[in-house]
Amino acid sequence: MQIKDVVLAPGNGAFFYDDQAAIRAGAVQGGFVYAGEPITPGFTSIRVPASSLSVGLVLADDTVVWGDMMGVQYSGAGGRDPLFEAAQISDLTSRVVVPRLLAVDASRYLDACAKVFEPFEHKRLPLPLEYGVSQALLRAAAYLHRATMAEIVCSEFDLPLPTLRVPIYCQSGDAREINVDKMILKAVDVLPHGLINSRQKFGVDGQTFIEFVKWVATRTRQIGGPGYHPVLHFDVYGWIGMEIGLEPEPIADFICRVADSVPGFTLNIECPADFGSTQAQIDNYARIVSILDNRDSRARIVVDERCNTLEEIRLFAEAKAAHLVQIKTPDVGSIADTARAVLLCKENKVGAYVGGSCTETDLSARASVHISVATQADMMLAKPGMGVDEAFSIVGNEQNRLLAMLNRRRSHLEEKSNEKRGGYAEQP
Incomplete structure (x- = not known):
């Protein structure tokens, strides 16, 4: 060996x-x-x-x-x-x-x-x-x-063989409108990321961002298939805090205003602010989460910055300092720790999103799929690259092939079990 x-x-x-x-x-x-x-x-x-x-x-x-x-x-x-x-x-x-x-x-x-x-x-x-x-x-x-x-x-990790697919999240890069259309036509589960990483893209008081959120919601209704209703997920790279200030209540107020602008949609807001240190991030994110929960908001906070290693993920999960934790795979280190991180989030009833980066490769993306499906994460990133088609194909096809193999494995195990009992496996 x-x-x-x-x-x-x-x-x-x-x-x-x-x-x-x-x-x-x-x-x-x-x-x-x-x-x-x-x-x-x-x-x-x-x-x-x-x-x-x-x-x-x-x-x-x-x-x-x-x-x-x-x-x-x-x-x-x-x-x-x-x-x-x-x-x-x-x-x-x-x-x-x-x-x-x-x-x-x-x-x-x-x-x-x-x-x-x-x-x-x-x-x-x-x-x-x-x-x-x-x-x-x-x-x-x-x-x-x-x-x-x-x-x-x-x-x-002593887990049962999984049966359910993990929702896939695509990111648009700077080609927002074209890539949003691609995501909608392909019925992506979670979209579009948006790459809101500058003042120009966020706008004064966040107005440019809000208009983009509303456009995405409207576009899903315009060109999406019957019954298509994705989760809307936007990464704002700390710009809510930079534009509005670093007080939890005004940040929560703004996020609620965005959620109210797209009624009926679940809204994920990733990295609303960067408070400068892990502990400050935990304390303030926990407060924002609490405010949103008390208001029964459809918005969910996703943590990314300051939550990199397995130990940091544990601290955020235990403090309920996010609704969803991005487990950024190259930053976590060993992919075994990504599996541990998903299970840790589940233990603390916090969502687990197996993410990563556009800078990855086809090999790392495929390995991430196996971790995501085995641990039954809440969602996983379509990667690598900043386009939609290639990443969605690599991750989606790997998941479908994996689930087909696991179904076959499960069927064979059931047949052997029935044979031992002197019976016959039920035919599909």
């Missing part, structure tokens, strides 16, 4: 790394680039092509299973790891992680992760590194057990 070799391959993420601080400070976008100097350490320009690093585990029969490491779009912001540097990560992987990989039993997933991800020089390994290597280890365990990655997760 040992890994006999490890190979590394440089790669591309599906979008770009962006300097959020520079964009918030008013960097002007011209075409696809931003003019001006970067602010966040590590950035040589405000927009940098996303890089990734693939790690391949060579198994005993020469089969190679892969995982992909990368950072998130807004690296270095909101308490996140710094900008992903493939050369530095490659060197650390070769020196420290490869010897550990060659010494573990790849058939025992959680045990292998625990051994490979032990601290180095009293520090945790970089989270993108954990993310990619844990994907490869999950694929290795699935291959060795002749199972799906979701089944490995269910076995390791």
Whole structure:
């Protein structure tokens, strides 16, 4: 069951790394680039092509299973790891992680992760590194057990085989109107993200944003199929707080006003404000959540910034400081911790959204699907990239294939069970 070799391959993420601080400070976008100097350490320009690093585990029969490491779009912001540097990560992987990989039993997933991800020089390994290597280890365990990655997760965490699909959430990028139409025509469950990441997009007192929300709701009625009624989800990147102020009550008032403008729709507002630290975020988000709940609002608060690692997710969930937690997979680290994070949210009756970033790859997106379905998350992000078609296809098709395989597995288990009892399985 040992890994006999490890190979590394440089790669591309599906979008770009962006300097959020520079964009918030008013960097002007011209075409696809931003003019001006970067602010966040590590950035040589405000927009940098996303890089990734693939790690391949060579198994005993020469089969190679892969995982992909990368950072998130807004690296270095909101308490996140710094900008992903493939050369530095490659060197650390070769020196420290490869010897550990060659010494573990790849058939025992959680045990292998625990051994490979032990601290180095009293520090945790970089989270993108954990993310990619844990994907490869999950694929290795699935291959060795002749199972799906979701089944490995269910076995390791003592979960039943899932039967239900997980709602998919798409993001529009800057091509808002065209991509909203695509989402509606494809009957996406949750839409459209909106990328409300600048004062221009939010507008004075949020009026530009409110008009966009109303347009999305109207558009779903205009071109959506019969009975189509998606959840509306908007990421405002802290702009409610920046434009209106950092007091919970006025923020809640504004969110209620937005929800009232689209009656009948559930409204998710992601990152309404950034209060500057994890504890301040927890305290103030909990207050906003409480106000909205007391008003029976149809709006729900989604936390992203300042809620990155498994421990931070635990703190937010226990404090009820969100209705829904985005589990931003590269920021969480090991994909096993993404599974733990979903289960932790469920224990605390807080919604779990398996997110991530447009900068990811097809491999990391597919692995995330298996985690989402195995743990029965409340929703998952269509990724990678900032388009709709490719990401929705990758994540949606992977989920459908997975559920078909699990249904077949369940049917065979029922047949064997009936045979043992001397009966026959009911024919479908």
